[in-house]
Amino acid sequence: MTHKLCGAAGGVSLSDDEIAANFGDLHKPLSQLQAMQAADHCIYCYDAPCITACPTSIDIPTFIHQIRTRNTEGAAKTILSQNIMGGTCARACPTEVLCEQACVRNHGDEEPVEIGLLQRFAVDHLMAKGGEHPFKRAPESGKRIAVVGAGPAGLSCAHRAAMLGHNVTVFEAKPKSGGLNEYGLAAYKMVDDFAQREVDFLMGVGGIEIKHGQALGKDISLRELRDTYGAVFLGVGLGDTNKLGLDGEDKGGVLDAIQFIEDLRQESNKAHMKVGKHVVVIGGGNTAIDAAVQSRALGAEKVTLVYRRGEEAMSATGFEIELARTNGVTVELWAQPVAIHGNGHVASMVFERTAMDEKNGTLVGTGETFEVRTDMVLKAIGQKLDGSALDGLDLAAGKVSVLDGYATSLTGVFAGGDCVKSGEDLTVQAVEDGKQAAHAIDEFLKV
Amino acid sequence: MADLSCKIAGIDSINPFWLASAPPTDKYYNVVRAFEAGWGGVVWKTLGEDPPVVNVSSRYGVHQDADRGIIGINNIELISDRPLDVNLREIEQTRKEWPDRVIIGSMMAPIDEQAWKELAIKIANSGVHGIELNLGCPHGMCERGMGSAIGQVPEMVEQTTRWIREAVDLPVFTKLTPNITNILWSAEAAKKGGAHAVSLINTVNSIVSVDLDAMSPTPVVDGKGSHGGYCGAAVKPIALNMVAEIARSADTQGLEISAIGGIENWRDAAEFIALGANGLQVCTAAMLYGFRIVDDMIAGLSNFMDEKGYKTLEDFRGKAVENTVDWNALNMNFDTKAFIDPDKCIECGRCHIACEDTSHQAIEYAVKEDGRRSFTVVDEDCVGCNLCAMICPVPDCIEMRPVDNGKPYMTWPEHPLNPMKAAE
Ligand SMILES: Cc1cc2nc3c(=O)[nH]c(=O)nc-3n(C[C@H](O)[C@H](O)[C@H](O)COP(=O)(O)OP(=O)(O)OC[C@H]3O[C@@H](n4cnc5c(N)ncnc54)[C@H](O)[C@@H]3O)c2cc1C
Ligand SMILES: Cc1cc2nc3c(=O)[nH]c(=O)nc-3n(C[C@H](O)[C@H](O)[C@H](O)COP(=O)(O)O)c2cc1C
Numbered sequence A: 001m002t003h004k005l006c007g008a009a010g011g012v013s014l015s016d017d018e019i020a021a022n023f024g025d026l027h028k029p030l031s032q033l034q035a036m037q038a039a040d041h042c043i044y045c046y047d048a049p050c051i052t053a054c055p056t057s058i059d060i061p062t063f064i065h066q067i068r069t070r071n072t073e074g075a076a077k078t079i080l081s082q083n084i085m086g087g088t089c090a091r092a093c094p095t096e097v098l099c100e101q102a103c104v105r106n107h108g109d110e111e112p113v114e115i116g117l118l119q120r121f122a123v124d125h126l127m128a129k130g131g132e133h134p135f136k137r138a139p140e141s142g143k144r145i146a147v148v149g150a151g152p153a154g155l156s157c158a159h160r161a162a163m164l165g166h167n168v169t170v171f172e173a174k175p176k177s178g179g180l181n182e183y184g185l186a187a188y189k190m191v192d193d194f195a196q197r198e199v200d201f202l203m204g205v206g207g208i209e210i211k212h213g214q215a216l217g218k219d220i221s222l223r224e225l226r227d228t229y230g231a232v233f234l235g236v237g238l239g240d241t242n243k244l245g246l247d248g249e250d251k252g253g254v255l256d257a258i259q260f261i262e263d264l265r266q267e268s269n270k271a272h273m274k275v276g277k278h279v280v281v282i283g284g285g286n287t288a289i290d291a292a293v294q295s296r297a298l299g300a301e302k303v304t305l306v307y308r309r310g311e312e313a314m315s316a317t318g319f320e321i322e323l324a325r326t327n328g329v330t331v332e333l334w335a336q337p338v339a340i341h342g343n344g345h346v347a348s349m350v351f352e353r354t355a356m357d358e359k360n361g362t363l364v365g366t367g368e369t370f371e372v373r374t375d376m377v378l379k380a381i382g383q384k385l386d387g388s389a390l391d392g393l394d395l396a397a398g399k400v401s402v403l404d405g406y407a408t409s410l411t412g413v414f415a416g417g418d419c420v421k422s423g424e425d426l427t428v429q430a431v432e433d434g435k436q437a438a439h440a441i442d443e444f445l446k447v
Numbered sequence B: 001m002a003d004l005s006c007k008i009a010g011i012d013s014i015n016p017f018w019l020a021s022a023p024p025t026d027k028y029y030n031v032v033r034a035f036e037a038g039w040g041g042v043v044w045k046t047l048g049e050d051p052p053v054v055n056v057s058s059r060y061g062v063h064q065d066a067d068r069g070i071i072g073i074n075n076i077e078l079i080s081d082r083p084l085d086v087n088l089r090e091i092e093q094t095r096k097e098w099p100d101r102v103i104i105g106s107m108m109a110p111i112d113e114q115a116w117k118e119l120a121i122k123i124a125n126s127g128v129h130g131i132e133l134n135l136g137c138p139h140g141m142c143e144r145g146m147g148s149a150i151g152q153v154p155e156m157v158e159q160t161t162r163w164i165r166e167a168v169d170l171p172v173f174t175k176l177t178p179n180i181t182n183i184l185w186s187a188e189a190a191k192k193g194g195a196h197a198v199s200l201i202n203t204v205n206s207i208v209s210v211d212l213d214a215m216s217p218t219p220v221v222d223g224k225g226s227h228g229g230y231c232g233a234a235v236k237p238i239a240l241n242m243v244a245e246i247a248r249s250a251d252t253q254g255l256e257i258s259a260i261g262g263i264e265n266w267r268d269a270a271e272f273i274a275l276g277a278n279g280l281q282v283c284t285a286a287m288l289y290g291f292r293i294v295d296d297m298i299a300g301l302s303n304f305m306d307e308k309g310y311k312t313l314e315d316f317r318g319k320a321v322e323n324t325v326d327w328n329a330l331n332m333n334f335d336t337k338a339f340i341d342p343d344k345c346i347e348c349g350r351c352h353i354a355c356e357d358t359s360h361q362a363i364e365y366a367v368k369e370d371g372r373r374s375f376t377v378v379d380e381d382c383v384g385c386n387l388c389a390m391i392c393p394v395p396d397c398i399e400m401r402p403v404d405n406g407k408p409y410m411t412w413p414e415h416p417l418n419p420m421k422a423a424e
């Protein structure tokens, strides 16, 4: 059951209402009845494989059992005790390669339990109910921690550290908290301002202060933070993007997909967003898919996603690729960009066919080219660490190096999330990193 | 197609499926709909002396599983709350319009000979095929000295049964309450009183749930609740045992059985017949799904019989009775072991944790090199309890395999470890 958008075609553009509808929930939330049925499909496995498959190790069989006994609030607490952003993860996790892929129901050629939707059911229930924050803080430790970046890694670290009794100050460059939850995830995954609602919920624990407009390397320095705070956690994500390295990359209409998505997320009336008529998206990851599908949702008539290798090499999950195809995105494989044409504004792009060189396993251009007319190009060829503010930190393979326990090469400085190499670059991994780093910091502060 | 006709207490019925005395048989309208749907007979909702009883509002309680599936229901309704005459006229009319269907008149009265006899004669005159004595209602009526208040005292069971035998020349069914310590005492009493058949079970005394907001048992009647009669799927095991006890006791030989209690489908029906039932009665299943369920009961039972080569109900009636024995007659040398089919196993681990925590630590759990999990029975430790096979979510994945150990049939009284035997 894949989300089907209203598509624009034949020169007819979408109405404002159609665009708004396209940005409704990707997956409809479960009703109580649907939740009971979905929960009933869970076998309540012992030492369940889904728990291992979840980067934050949520006790999935237990929370589903709690939904069955109508202890929905207890279910939410089971989830949130391991993953304070269980709400976002329920919406954004690629469950088809995480928990749901490990569900034993798959062995019986059955559909896996809808773990993501059940998780959302429970967490939404608790958040809608409001009232007291579900977790209590340990007695004040008197220790102060600085967190840089209010994304999932930073906020998860802040929440856990606050629970452990510490006082946390979060420094965030942007005007809003949430990191890519607020600025990056596809809009139809995070409807109704969920990112901000979740931040408010998380802050309910107390002991956390967020300072916006505070960029490390500009407004504050690492040295200052190390001097003032008992420990520092860096959750700065990947602030820079890769370039195509082609002439004409600065032409009008050629944008970073990340920037396009950020603008889209911040636009409250999506119909005000400008989108091309023929959009070309370059890349093979989930960012490329999100940029392509959301372009269609805005009313782009033709969207072509170009990736230089085969489908199996794409880092986007099968579900995401399917979502793109269902929504009319043309996926063009084995082609790489070679030229951008246009007079001030992009008018077309030239691609060269690629192939695998069987002998040494490298990708080579075949010399054969084709041209695609386009008025908007979205580059989604990867993000990278912006190392400018990270003086004195050891980096490796373009990321901050960390030891076991998320300690960096500088004493008292810890890091997690996309800016380190832990697991995949996913929200759920960032949350786990932040949580584990908070425990490591707690140990560090004890000595 | 197998012949489903049956005879009980001398009454011929086109099939063994009757509706038990309860709301489904409360009036002409329901009963006609039931006959149209294919039910072979009905036991009319219990009749009492005028003036009719008055019921409360909020009458049924439910015992549900997590998916709203109904395990059982209970009720605090009394007997028919319509004037006797209205009921009797409707019975007469239905009898005329449906000559091939059975109508039994159910009745109860205070413990007074004249009251029982007069009411029985009035009911007999309406043309019923037989009379059923309701000695089981476990709520309300018993507080007035009727229903289970009579059914729980064997002497009164015998007495009321005899009064009806003396009063009318019709087959008499004595309906028993399960709210007693030994069903044989009331069954024997009914037999002594001259009953042609016993009907069992009536409902089981119960509180199905407590409303935790109202802090009252359900059904809640203006903030308070009372115990009520439990029925439906949950009571089938209790009913099966009581039917079997009567069927295999020497003292109740010849007493016919109209089996009631949790019959929802053809399989339940076949089980009761295998344990000796001559006829069947259904209430809750009809209340939950409507009269149409009789279709599957008829078709399913007849398929089953065709498959097994049974031409009539008599061909398999009571076939399981001889295999229903006391524990002391079981073979102590029989050995069965669980076997988990690795091809069917989906690796949920439920069998492992059940056996590990609560049984005999006989299922080994290992994670293989490829990350897949394996669950294997250790034969030496398995006692053959069946727990793992019962909870396994995959059909036929865990099989209980009898071990061919070559040992003779040996009962506990013959067993060398039996201290009584050693004392001999
Ligand atoms: C378009 C897109 C779609 C995605 N979709 C999914 C998805 O569907 N599911 C999924 O699981 N993952 C998805 N991801 C990945 C996921 O968003 C990231 O893995 C996750 O957000 C990483 O969290 P983080 O806290 O490490 O970094 P971020 O979320 O990037 O947060 C870093 C924060 O640090 C701040 N910051 C950066 N530099 C500084 C500085 N110098 N000073 C102060 N503050 C600074 C930033 O403003 C930001 O708020 C997606 C990513 C992108 C780009
Ligand atoms: C609402 C209700 C009312 C009942 N009323 C009577 C009654 O008036 N007389 C009677 O003999 N049994 C009465 N019973 C008991 C049923 O006839 C039957 O014995 C019992 O429900 C068990 O069968 P079942 O599991 O098929 O429902 C009643 C049961 C229910 C649910």
Ligand code: SF4
Pocket (backbone or CB within 6 Å): B337, B338, B354, B355, B359, B360, B361, B362, B363, B377, B381, B382, B383, B384, B385, B386, B387, B388, B389
């Ligand atoms: S039959 Fe009982 S003892 Fe044997 S393996 Fe299964 S649960 Fe364990």
